[in-house]
Amino acid sequence: MPTRLTRTAFILVLAALPSGAYAAKGKTMAEIxxxxxxxxxxxxxxxxxxxxxxPGGRAVIELAPYFAPEHVANIRTLAREGYWNGLSINRSQDNFVVQWGDPAEDPAQAKPLGSAKAKLPAEFARAGYDKTAFHPVQDRDGWSKRAGFVQGFPAATDRKRTWLAHCYGTLGAGRGNEPDSSNGTELYVVTGQSPRQLDLNITTVGRVLQGMEHLSVLPRGTGPLGFYEKPEQRTPIVRLALASALPDAERPRLEVLRTDTATFDALVEARRNRSDDWYLHKAGHIDLCNIPISVRSPK
Structure with missing residues (x-):
């Protein structure tokens, strides 16, 4: 017959167990x-x-018209009219970005924009804070008053404005010194550690859903800021098109985990406090840009 333990004896038994042995084991991301x-x-x-x-494979990028409607509209026009087809990736800066567009330095030799607009307003942030659209995470964000997700995109807010955060895989519209000098023809993808200092300084227009491996492995440019110094170093763009304009057989078939559900909240907690057997210490914190958003092929 089991011996009844006193409260003191029970505490001593717990103290003798390995650290974490009596803690409830949470679910892993895979289980969720x-x-x-x-x-x-x-x-x-x-x-x-x-x-x-x-040439090395396909990347699929989701645009974010909620944050940059005019840029997204212009990008759609450029894509439909095949603007980027035959152009190239011209920059790959280590731990930062890859960038593509027209490599011509002489404006007289630049590729025509077709019916796309040459001038757009800066769209660094969306005015206001819609708490019905913003799904916050509890963790502190060093770059904003609150971090979270809007329509599947990592975002931040100061409650006066809301913006798409510069995380790994974020798609942005390159600009010059003037705030309104971007029109969507020069695009970049973040391939390094999240450069959140760019938040509110540049128009962000989307996020890579699939195929980051084809961008992150591109050879680093040897020129200033990672630009390629010779034409043969550039990676040609075979095609950049809207999925809606492709034949049905060529369209990507993807499902993306929603970021406004209890399942997603559980996933965030699983990444905040890892229950995998390898982990000996639970961090109790996660950075916005380290929260994964799962993508799968439809079942």
């Missing part, structure tokens, strides 16, 4: 995703998907 339902996933609008085909 396995238990997810169809309602936890969304299918991106094909009119918001850019398909970037390179």
């Amino acid at each position: 995703l396995e238990a997810s339902t169809a309602a936890d996933w969304r299918t991106p609008d094909p009119d918001n998907l850019l398909v970037l085909d390179l």
Whole structure:
């Protein structure tokens, strides 16, 4: 018959156990995703998907018209009219970005924009804070009053404005010194540690959903800021098109985990306090840009 333990004896038994042995083991990210339902996933609008085909493979990028409607509209026009086809990736800066567009330095030799606009307003942030659209995370953000997600995109807010955060995989519109000098023709993707100092300084227009490996492995440029010094160093763009303009058989089939559900909140907690057997210490914190947003092929 088991011996009844006094409270003091019970505490001594706990103290003798290995650290964490009596803590409840939380679910892992894999377990949470396995238990997810169809309602936890969304299918991106094909009119918001850019398909970037390179010699090494394909990257699929979701546009964010909620944050930059005029830039996204111009990018759609450029893509529909094949503006980037035959152009190139001209920059790959270590731990920072890859950038593509027209490599011509002489404006007289630049590729025509077709029916796209040459001038757009700066769209660094969206005015206001819509708490019905903003799904916050509890962790402190060093770059804003609150961090979270809006329509599947990592975002931040000071409650006067809301913006798309510069995380790994973020797509931005390159500009010169003038705030309104971007028109979507020069695009870059963050391939290094999240450069959040760029927040509120440049128009961000989307995020890579799939195929980052084809961008992050590109050879680093040897010129200033990672630009390629010779034409043969550049990676040609085979095609950059909207998914909605592609034949049905060529469209990407993707589902993206929603960021406004209890399942996503559980996933964030699983990454905040890792329950994988390898982890001996629970961090109790996670950075906005380290929260993964899962992408899968439809079942």
